[in-house]
Amino acid sequence: MGDENCVRLAYKIWLDNNGKVFGDGPYDLLLRVEQIGSLSKAAAEIGMSYNKAWRLIRAIEDRLGFPLLKCKVGGASGGGSEVTSQARRLMQQYRAFREEAENALELLYAKHFNEKEIKG
Known part of the structure; x- marks a missing residue:
């Protein structure tokens, strides 16, 4: 209760190069790949198909000009993916x-907006 009338700051941040290159979604996906060692399992955790995740990674790699993942082909260990050093x-x-941006934006929001003034 009370939160539904609370005005708050909302924003999205991403890197762009003639289209979105990198943001929270790809960051989360790569973080999960790093933890799990599998693009397929990481994609499943966030409700994304493996094909969509693979296309996303490839599109980002094309825009950035460097690989994000090293893929290991199956075999006894079942293959997997590893995040590159880049x-x-x-x-x-x-x-x-x-x-840092989040902290700066929160400070700017607090500087320019007083909750009592917003509610009238």
């Missing part, structure tokens, strides 16, 4: 940037 660096930079 992707890991991008993820670290994005996470740090997003956290």
Whole structure:
């Protein structure tokens, strides 16, 4: 109760290069691949088909100009995916940037908007 009338700051942040290149969705997908070791399982966890996840990764790689995943073909261990060092660096930079941007935006919001003034 009370939250439904609360005005709050909302925003989305992503990197762009003639179209969305990297944002929270791809970050989350790669983070899960890093933890699980499988693009298929990571995609399933977020309700995305493997084909859609694969196309997303390939499109991002094309726009960025470097690979995000190293794929291991099946065999006894069943294959899997590994996040590349370049992707890991991008993820670290994005996470740090997003956290800093979030803090800055919250400060700006608090500076310019007073909740009592918004509610009238």
